[in-house]
Amino acid sequence: MVETLIIIAAILAGIAFLLALGRFIEGPTAADRVVAFDVLTVISITFIVFSALIEERGIYLDVALVYALLSFLGVIAIARYLEGRF
Secondary structure, three states: OHHHHHHHHHHHHHHHHHHHHHHHHHOOOHHHHHHHHHHHHHHHHHHHHHHHHHHOOOHHHHHHHHHHHHHHHHHHHHHHHHHOOO
């Protein structure tokens, strides 16, 4: 039952990934692309957590945490650059 729910959630995350990728490619402004990139990294973190659950490896959760922190810092740096205060 749990595996089925994880598979359904992974499929929904895959659909969300494709939609965000479309916005990243098509985004009319740089701010749209930054937000889409942030969404893509969050969905990637979701996939890392799903793989940690499926493979029962806790070390993947550490990787997801570090990736989340680096993603957050990257988005903040890009936002400050776009704002002109960098």
